[in-house]
Amino acid sequence: MDMDGDWPLPRPRTLFKTDRRRSAASLTSKNSIASTFSSLAMPVVNEAVQRAKALATEADPEAFHQLRVAFRKLRALYWAYSPWLGEETTAQASDEFKRLAAVAGGTRDWDIAGELLRTAQKSDASIEPLVSAAREKRAQAVAHSQAMIDSDAVEAFLADALYRAQITLHSCCSDLPISAFARKRVRMAQRTLRKRSRRAVQSEAGHEESLHDVRKAGKKLRYLLEFFQPVIKGEHERTLKALTSAQKMLGEFNDIAASETLIRNTTFDKVPADVVEKSLQWLERVKCQRIEEASRSVKAISA
Template structure:
């Protein structure tokens, strides 16, 4: 059985990454966004959108290498950051071209998400379940099925990334940024408007997160998922604008806390996803039934252990000091 939720997640994520060869090119993470004190919001928006696009493009070539596992994750992160930026900036800056870009990013991220889900599940099976089940034939049947589903998901990811639709998405977004094809509130073209907007936006994101996370330990899976989304949006927003505020130590502490809580909630999300993947496997391969039943019990036990983590996360969140005030 799982010893705790946090080690289970760490093992899955780390194992997925460690499967790459030591000499493989590393996947590219998002680079810090540097904004000046007197930045205009419209100029800041171009930098934020561009950074997300370049983050995505930097990882595309790695999909063909042994770093594919992490490159898929980084491409998904880039697309999520783009969508988060579009949503965050919508009160001051919006237009059909940006909305189209957001919808295209969502569609592509969904395909990449299929590959990532199988990566994480396959890695999780190499932790406590493999140790407990050993050479059980049903476990081998299960891992064979996971491998087959994963291969199919990666073929879909390759096709999606190399498709004409993705090429059009990239070209159209570049053109949107070049032409600044959106409507913007006039005051957001004034010097210093980025800082003013950021302070209000980050406060709004924090309040929304506090509201959604109330009673975190007792929330349903669907409600916890909404908290995790709110965490991501608050974290991405803080990353977009942290350079505008002159307390890097406080910003790092804030971002570190949000990241830790996001990872903890990710444990629960991985469990929900895993149960869905097991449903698909069981429907195709009855030989996996014994191992599948064990995995479901292991997941349920780990989920029950997560209550204390949730209570601590909620308390930590309430104590977080905004770095933008």
Template sequence: MAQPTPVRGLSADSQLGLAARRILVARLADIRKPEAKLSDAFDDEAVHDMRVATRRLRAAFQVFEPLGGWVARMEPEVKRLQDALGGVRDLHVQSAWLRTVAAKTRKETPGTRADITALGKTWLAGLADNETRLREELERWRSRTLPRLLRKVDALEDDHRFVGRRVKEPLDWRVRRVRKRMEVYADSPDAASAHALRKDLKKLRYELEIFQPALRRTLGALVKLFAPLQEGLGELHDADVRLEMFERLAARGKPRERKAARALLPLIREGRAKSSAEVARELQRWHAEAIPRRLRQVLA
């Protein structure tokens, strides 16, 4: 995953308006870097990086929401782009998985391999519609959303402290929410609780990254601990999406789809079990190292 553009020269006592201008400009730069690679074809890595960058920008909106109602009004515009990127990215992920599985299918089962390959081609047929939507959203972003954002960001002014109560209290709430999500998942480690934890963990990470320029010594090491758990939850989510999709195909798909789905379901369940075990190990580490408590101490 691409790292955010570094922002230097900020401290906890910097003016909130100055910090917001510099950080929002950096987040916009993070979006525009991969955007340049999407002019002709939708490169998978660029789509992924741009999607992550839009999430980081929305996290910045959340942090700087006290600076004006325009932030809340612009957030849905960025989400439109993020959703369009997700529609293409999700098909890329599942199709790549199918290609890998088809390539590994034993030569003794050439019929099954052909069914899996055919299923992958069927999925890719739906990619054209998603790419059309993404092109439309990219044009909307370039011609409408980005110019409006740049005008708003350039005019931001607020002389409150950057790392002050106005922004720290919502972040503390986010830490407590993630801790609660972890407890819910530990009691019931199903797809819904895993997905809820994953979403809130990402929001917390991207919001914490905003404060790294001012709290680098105390926050930097803690933010790095997010990556293994976030990646594990991402793999678990992909497995859950795959499992639901193939269980539906196995029950109600066309004959060839049912055959391919039934052949793949044991492999999908095995992969989900491995991802679930990895997430359980990371959650145990978070508990053992008291990471939520340490985060709250930094924000106190």
């Protein structure tokens, strides 16, 4: 795939380097919107590139997870700056971040499903064939991720994406302070989370999808608070703490729901149908327990 096709600007000769002495914690309200974007984006980009390079030879579950997180953080950052970056630039970059996160997430999804199946196996040894099959699927997912995530192409894409964003921002907001802008974008993310949380609390039909929407909105807000905390005023530590707690419950529920969907939509040639069905029934029972806990955590942040 030619990931440079949609990026008309010439590729920089050298990729952006991160000044490790300058982190988000060193940002101040005197920084401009443009310079703050660069300072926040480059460390995440560097991490994504290093993770992508490592995955060429490694199959560490945490590495796949952290690569997916890096792309999610970049999507949140581009959303925050979208009023100045423009819809087209934001959409192009965000779509590719989403695609790459999904490719990296394939292995992580089978890691989670495998862990859940091993837990189920403790109470029902007969599902061992499905546990073994999940290991094989995980190995296939690793090979697919490694084939699809070309670290050189990822590095070039990210360099071009940042170059385009920097050119745009420096041309229109290099002298505009970050504080008011950061507060406004955080407030918008907070409103979205509150709106989705209330909808989930009130919803009966499509409750699982509503909880998933809350989880995504919560992630976006958490990432923005982590990015902008040094330059926004207010007590956000309490918000971060509440978000972390809610995200934990929502994450556990999502892991089970996603694993159930993954197993239901996968063909296992060597696994008896009744074994798959017993595993799905076990996941459904656990999901029903987790959905209550997740719903309570959402109610707590919907007020």
